[in-house]
Amino acid sequence: MKKLLLSSAIAGLVSLGLGQAQARDFADIYTECGLGAMIAPNNAAVAAVTNVTWDLGTTAISSNVSSPDTCRGGQAKTAAFIFKSYEQLEADIAKGQGSYLAQLVELTGADDEAQFIAQLRKAFADLASGNDYAEMNRFDKAQALYEMVQKASA
Incomplete structure (x- = not known):
């Protein structure tokens, strides 16, 4: 309340x-x-x-x-996709391939797919290996992944 x-x-x-x-x-x-x-x-x-x-x-x-x-625009689609399919993206990023990761690459319009995935996997591994990752809620994880995607696609 x-x-x-x-x-x-x-x-x-x-x-x-x-x-x-x-x-x-x-x-x-x-x-x-x-x-x-x-x-x-x-x-x-x-x-x-x-x-x-x-x-x-x-x-x-x-x-x-x-x-x-x-803020707003095409990035909102990417953000919504990350939030809705976080668990599947987590698995695909760990493997380095998968349909959800492929869709994420498409949504971002990354010029160099291999470089984008490599950067994303490294950043995600760093996050997931941190002590506080297990304590993060879904919102925080999705936001962190979204920020990684933005950096990797820049």
Whole structure:
């Protein structure tokens, strides 16, 4: 209940128009960026509530600042795919092949498929071998994988 009240309060403040950040309204940042946009790319209300509830919108704001091109657009498809098929992607990345990994490569439009997969496998192995990986929830894992995909496809 506290989270819902906090979410409502912050969402209310955001909707009052707290200003702009890099020519994008905060309301747009909360609906088009971060974890919320990954989970609910077609539902602005769910995206905003998710961003506010999850981390008070920190990832939404930081993704707007660090990589504004990932907010909305084609990246939302990639993010949604990663979230929905995380377990299958995890297995395919570990093997270095598979239908889910192939679809991920296609979604990103990576120029050099072999290089993309190699970079992704290395980054994923580093993450999975870390002590905190077992403690991460699905959202954190999906977000980490999404960030790896963005770096590998850049």
